[in-house]
Amino acid sequence: MVMRIASVDKDQYDKCKELGLWGDENFSINSWKVGDLLVFKGKNTIRGIAKVVGKAFKDDLIIWDNGFYPNRIKIEIVKEFNSEEGKEAFELYRDSMIAVYGNKYGWVVLNKLPIDSEIEKKLNTL
Template sequence: MKTRLCCLSEEHFNTCVAHKLWGANSTHPKKWDIGDILIFKVDNKLAGVARVIGEAYIDDTKIWDNGLFFYRVELDFERVLTPENRIAFDGEIKDSFISLWGKSYGWVILNKYPLPLSIRDLILSKFKMNA
């Protein structure tokens, strides 16, 4: 089981939650396994946690208003925080990324690179969850 951090807009996040689905134009979802965890970062705050519950597939049904995102996986959202209750990325979490990858840690998020257990556990503890 791997954990990844996904950065997206509020609108895209809400659509993912409503449809219980992640979509991308890259092939990243093809590398994900059932049981993998996605942590969602919206406006520099952590907004939700979901588990992958299906194999990646290609679909051209329009779901999102800002793109097709035809590589898709089904999700089970375990936590969805309202905007006022979201967890700040700045501080302890961001510092853990910088300590491991330096100030250019953004490539880890952009490429949906699997997070090490120490960072996964730190983030999930903020959501009051265990892997």
């Protein structure tokens, strides 16, 4: 099991939650496995954590209003954060990412790479 981070706005998060679905432009989603975790990061907040519950597939149906993401995978939200919890979780996430990757940790998020296991452990305690 690995954990990845995805940057989303509230509308994107709500759509993912409603449909139980994550979409991406990248083919790397094909390597994701059932049980992997995806942390939904917003601006200065963590919105929730989802677990992968199915295999990756392709679909041409346009779902999200911010782009076309044909590579998809079924997810289930396993943890949601209220406003205060989300801020606290974000601070833990940000500080941990900087400690491991430095100030330019955004490439890990942008490419949905598995995060360091120590950061994963911290986020799993939330």
